[in-house]
Amino acid sequence: MNFLECVKMAFSSIRANKMRSLLTMLGIIIGISAVITITTIGNSLHKIVDDAFGQFSTNIYDVGLSRKNYDTDEIAPYSREDFLTYKTQYDIAEKYPGYFELCDSEGFANGTVRNEDDEISVSITGVQSGYLEFMDIDIISGRGITYRDDIERKYTAVVTESFAEDYGKGDSILGKPVTISIDESEEIEVYVVGICKDNSKDVLSEGTHKSYKVFIPYLTVFDYYGVDIDNLYTTWMTFLWNKEYGKDVTFARLQSYFDKIYENNEYWTMKVYDWYSDDVDDINNVLKMVTLAFAVIAAISLLVGGIGVMNIMLVSITERTSEIGIRKALGAQNSAIRVQFVTEAIVLSLLGGIIGILLGLGSSYLIGAVGKIVLDRMSKGTSSIVITIAPSIAAIIISVLCSMAIGLIFGYYPANRAAKMNPIDALRYD
Amino acid sequence: MPESIISLKNINKSFNIGMENELQILFDISLDIKEGEFVSIVGSSGAGKSTLMNILGLLDTATSGEYILNRNNISSHSESELSKIRNAEIGFVFQTFNLIPRMNALKNVELPMLYKGYSAKKRREHALELMEMVEMSDRCEHYPNQLSGGQKQRVSIARAMANDPSIILADEPTGALDTATGRKIMDIFHELNKKKGKTIILITHSPELAQETDRIITISDGKIISDSEVK
Numbered sequence: 116m117n118f119l120e121c122v123k124m125a126f127s128s129i130r131a132n133k134m135r136s137l138l139t140m141l142g143i144i145i146g147i148s149a150v151i152t153i154t155t156i157g158n159s160l161h162k163i164v165d166d167a168f169g170q171f172s173t174n175i176y177d178v179g180l181s182r183k184n185y186d187t188d189e190i191a192p193y194s195r196e197d198f199l200t201y202k203t204q205y206d207i208a209e210k211y212p213g214y215f216e217l218c219d220s221e222g223f224a225n226g227t228v229r230n231e232d233d234e235i236s237v238s239i240t241g242v243q244s245g246y247l248e249f250m251d252i253d254i255i256s257g258r259g260i261t262y263r264d265d266i267e268r269k270y271t272a273v274v275t276e277s278f279a280e281d282y283g284k285g286d287s288i289l290g291k292p293v294t295i296s297i298d299e300s301e302e303i304e305v306y307v308v309g310i311c312k313d314n315s316k317d318v319l320s321e322g323t324h325k326s327y328k329v330f331i332p333y334l335t336v337f338d339y340y341g342v343d344i345d346n347l348y349t350t351w352m353t354f355l356w357n358k359e360y361g362k363d364v365t366f367a368r369l370q371s372y373f374d375k376i377y378e379n380n381e382y383w384t385m386k387v388y389d390w391y392s393d394d395v396d397d398i399n400n401v402l403k404m405v406t407l408a409f410a411v412i413a414a415i416s417l418l419v420g421g422i423g424v425m426n427i428m429l430v431s432i433t434e435r436t437s438e439i440g441i442r443k444a445l446g447a448q449n450s451a452i453r454v455q456f457v458t459e460a461i462v463l464s465l466l467g468g469i470i471g472i473l474l475g476l477g478s479s480y481l482i483g484a485v486g487k488i489v490l491d492r493m494s495k496g497t498s499s500i501v502i503t504i505a506p507s508i509a510a511i512i513i514s515v516l517c518s519m520a521i522g523l524i525f526g527y528y529p530a531n532r533a534a535k536m537n538p539i540d541a542l543r544y545d
Numbered sequence: 546m547p548e549s550i551i552s553l554k555n556i557n558k559s560f561n562i563g564m565e566n567e568l569q570i571l572f573d574i575s576l577d578i579k580e581g582e583f584v585s586i587v588g589s590s591g592a593g594k595s596t597l598m599n600i601l602g603l604l605d606t607a608t609s610g611e612y613i614l615n616r617n618n619i620s621s622h623s624e625s626e627l628s629k630i631r632n633a634e635i636g637f638v639f640q641t642f643n644l645i646p647r648m649n650a651l652k653n654v655e656l657p658m659l660y661k662g663y664s665a666k667k668r669r670e671h672a673l674e675l676m677e678m679v680e681m682s683d684r685c686e687h688y689p690n691q692l693s694g695g696q697k698q699r700v701s702i703a704r705a706m707a708n709d710p711s712i713i714l715a716d717e718p719t720g721a722l723d724t725a726t727g728r729k730i731m732d733i734f735h736e737l738n739k740k741k742g743k744t745i746i747l748i749t750h751s752p753e754l755a756q757e758t759d760r761i762i763t764i765s766d767g768k769i770i771s772d773s774e775v776k
Contacts, residue, residue, distance in 0.1 A: 120659060131647050441643045444604060445704070446632020446660040448625045538604045542643065 121458040128431070128459055129466070139427040140467030142420025143521065146413050147468045147514045151475025153409040154510035156482060157402050162505045164398050173391040174358050175218075175249065176369060180350035181386035183377075191382035199376070199385065201344035204243075204352055205266065207372055214365055216245025216355040217265075223336045226295040226303075226329075230282050237278060237295060237327040241336030245355040247273065247311060257289050257309030264308075265332040272305035278327040279310045295329065303339070305331055352385075362389070417517065420467065421525040428460050428529035439533050440541025453534035460526020461519050468518025472511055480504055549613075550711060550744050551578040551601065556610035558596055558767075570596045572767045574610070578746065580711065583738045585747040585755040588764035594748050595716065597764065601746060602714045603631045615711065632660050636705025640717035642697040644689040650700045651676060651685040657707040675703035679733065695726035702733055712744045713737065719754065731757060 129136045180198070182191055204217050223239040244262040247254065255276060264271045272293065279288045288307050296302045313326045337344055356365035366387060373385035432439070439452060483504040490500065558571040570593045578584055588594045599605035600612065603619065606627075612619050615634060619627065636657075637643075644653045654672040663671075676682050679699040689697055698718060705713050715734065719727030731754065737743045747758060755761045756775060763771040 117662075120665075127647065437643065438645050438647075441645055442656070442660075443628070444602070444631070444637050444643070445657045446628050446708075448628040448660070450625070451660060539599050542604075542639070 118458070121455055122462060124455055125459040125462040129463060132431075135427065136463060136466075139423050139463060140420075140470065142416060142423045143464050143467030143518055144420075144471040144474065146417035146420050147471025147518060148475035148478065149416060150410065150413040150514055151472050151506070151510060152478050152482070153406055153413065154507040155475065155479035155504060157406040158505045158507040158510075159479070159483065159503060160402055161399060162503060163500060164395065164402070166503075167500055173395060174356050174362075175389075175391050176354045176356055176366065177388045177390065178352045178354065178369065178373065178385050179388065181384055183380070183382055183384050193383060195348060197380065197383045198348040198350055199352075201347040201349060203376075204354075205344075207354070207369070208262065210372070211368055214357055214360055214368060216248065216262075216357070217243035217333075218245035218249035218353050218355045219243050219333060220246050221333055221336050223331065223339070224297045226297040228278075228282060228293060228295050235278065235281060235327055237274075237329050239295065239297075239329045239331060241333040242330045243333045246333075247330070249353070249355050253312045254309050255312060257307070259309055259311070260330060260332050265334050267332075268335045268338040269332055270303065270305045270335060271308045271332060273309040273311050273330040274307055275313045275326055275328045276310055277313050278329065279307075281327070293329075305329065417521060421464070421521040424460055424464050424522060425525035425529060427463075428456060428526055429532070431459075432456065432529050432533045435533075436536065436541050439536050440538050440543075443536070443538035444542060449534040452536075453530045456530030456533050457523060457526045460530065461522030464518045464522035464525075465515070468514055468521075471518070472514055476506055479506065548580060548616075549577040550580040550582075550615055551576075552611075552613040553577075553601075554611040554613075556597075556600060556607045556612065558593075558600065558605070559608045562608065570767050571600075571607070574767075574769060576762060576769065576772065578744060580744055581738070581742045582760060583734070583745045583747070583758045584760045584762060585749055585758040586762045586764060587749055587752065587755045589750065592764045593767040594750075594764055596767075598714055598716055598746070598748050601712075602635050602637060603627045628660075632657060633708055634710050634712060636707070636710040636713045638698070638701050638705050638713065638715040638718045640720040642689070642694075642701050642721075644697055644700060644704075646689050649686050649688050650681065650692065653689070653700055654704045654707055657704060661708055671707065672703070675706055676700075678706070679703045693726075694722050695729060698722060698726075698730050699733070702730070702737075706737070710743075712746065714746050714748075716748045717750070718747070719749075719751075727754075 204219070208215055208217055220243070221241040223241050225236060225238050228235045228237055242260055244260055244265055247259050254273070257273070259273055260271060263269075274282075274288065274293075282288055282293070283291070289310065290307065292304050292306050294302055294304050311330070313328075334344065337347075354369065356362070356369075366389065370387045373387070377384040442452060483502055487502045490502065553574055553576050556571055556574040557569065559567055559569040561567050574597065586594055586597065596605070600607050603614075607620070610620075614630065617630070619630065622630070644650075645656070648656075651669070651672050654675055655668040658668040658671060673682070673685065676685055679702055681696060681699050681703065684692060684696060684700075687696075689700075692700065702718075705715075713734070718734070719730050722730060734745055734747065735757070738745050745758075747754065749755055758775060760772070760774050762769055
């Protein structure tokens with residue numbers, strides 16, 4: 116007897132007892148639909164959080180001067196020796212090439228650029244090589260300010276799109292020198308190497324005002340003013356870490372670098388902070404906990420559902436004792452009877468699982484739609500949060516497998532009991 | 546002289562072995578049934594007819610003794626091998642019909658072929674032929690509860706014939722039927738015996754029906770007390 120015959124038989128038996136089959140499936144339907152709803156909502160929230168936070172760079176470390184020991188009331192004395200110079204950042208970038216990008220900026224000046232018959236005012240900012248990425252400003256053509264540009268104090272520049280358009284004609288500005296007058300008396304000449312977007316995607320900067328900005332290398336600014344970064348002290352630095360190397364490695368490299376410097380310092384050290392990914396991690400951890408809690412509840416309801424299946428299979432087998440006897444008399448082997456009833460249990464719980472999945476998806480989309488309406492009302496349509504329902508494919512696959520497993524596990528015992536029935540006793544049963 | 550299709554030697558059957566209420570039902574039963582014979586086994590209720598039939602039909606095994614079916618010593622066979630032999634060699638006809646109520650007549654007839662592993666198409670074709678043989682072609686889609694007793698018994702005969710077994714075991718096949726209907730059922734058995742050469746073992750407590758067969762074996766208190774050919 117082949118598998119298809121068994122499935123057909125299972126369906127005919129389920130159809131013969133529609134109401135009872137449905138009630139039996141109820142436990143599994145509720146369990147699976149709960150699992151699907153919760154995982155879908157969890158998954159969707161995860162995605163929403165990621166999208167919201169993804170508007171900022173999350174691969175950022177702040178490093179700040181910090182007390183080594185907080186347990187004491189003693190006031191820690193500090194002096195210039197406790198601070199680091201701006202050059203430290205460059206030392207780190209040199210020591211671990213590719214691991215970190217520096218992302219400081221320094222306002223340089225406002226200037227004017229003469230364009231045929233017009234004058235355009237621009238603001239000039241000195242930026243390190245990671246600044247544009249840090250601010251989420253995309254380069255649309257050419258290149259950004261590189262580390263080499265920075266340490267070689269070059270007069271390269273990245274200009275904003277609006278500036279490029281209004282000064283020259285789009286890309287034509289690339290590779291060209293631009294002369295910017297500062298304070299009427301002085302002027303600098305920069306070579307445009309790249310064009311970037313006007314605004315970052317930063318949700319905080321509203322509107323699409325035209326902005327005429329010119330970014331030049333950071334050290335060029337200091338060089339212009341004749342300031343040596345060896346003489347500039349700081350207690351705070353920001354690094355953009357390379358995602359390729361991962362959080363753990365980059366964090367450890369950075370912290371141990373500072374630890375070595377402050378090894379012999381009695382009171383102070385530089386501490387690496389990972390606010391951004393910590394925040395996202397916190398929210399995701401809460402989501403995970405909630406999902407887990409619901410998963411446990413769902414698992415209990417699946418267990419109850421499974422016991423329901425077992426119960427109904429036992430009832431069904433008792434009711435069909437004589438049928439089993441007849442089948443055996445006609446030559447059904449024990450294995451054929453066992454397969455028949457196990458298949459019936461699997462089909463029953465799989466059917467419950469599929470109904471559960473559909474119900475779970477339905478309610479997730481319903482909750483999503485309600486959430487959207489509530490959000491729109493509350494924010495009067497200005498919210499930048501986009502609600503997307505993202506069903507977890509893994510959860511759906513696991514649910515299908517899980518409901519089949521329930522059928523198999525809870526159907527095996529009754530089926531085996533049917534298979535081992537003595538045909539004579541079974542035939543005599545009425 | 547045809548060969549013995551069934552040969553029982555010193556068959557004993559006890560229940561509840563080793564317990565206080567141990568009960569021996571069959572005592573030293575030895576008998577030979579030849580291919581193509583129409584044999585009746587008679588006896589009052591409780592004589593051990595049904596137990597003997599269960600053993601003959603491989604639904605039960607003897608406590609001791611030897612059973613050779615079709616030159617096959619079945620005493621040493623496993624349960625699943627017995628299922629296969631039962632499926633291929635023996636057709637059952639019961640007093641209470643024992644059709645599966647959830648399945649229509651045709652599906653009931655197909656059942657033995659399902660366990661033999663025939664394809665759905667082959668099962669259906671053969672089942673239709675069998676239904677025609679028992680003159681039930683117009684009742685194929687009927688469910689057992691839509692059929693009369695006589696019709697049900699025809700369906701169960703068709704089912705018994707499904708795998709073309711060499712032996713048909715009929716346990717009081719007319720017991721639940723009125724005389725006229727029972728007569729027709731008996732005619733079918735005679736026809737199967739004469740035309741198809743089936744060995745038929747009829748278990749009955751009716752002396753009149755037994756007289757129609759070739760040979761009557763009488764059982765009382767678990768022993769064969771007479772075994773005689775009918776003239």
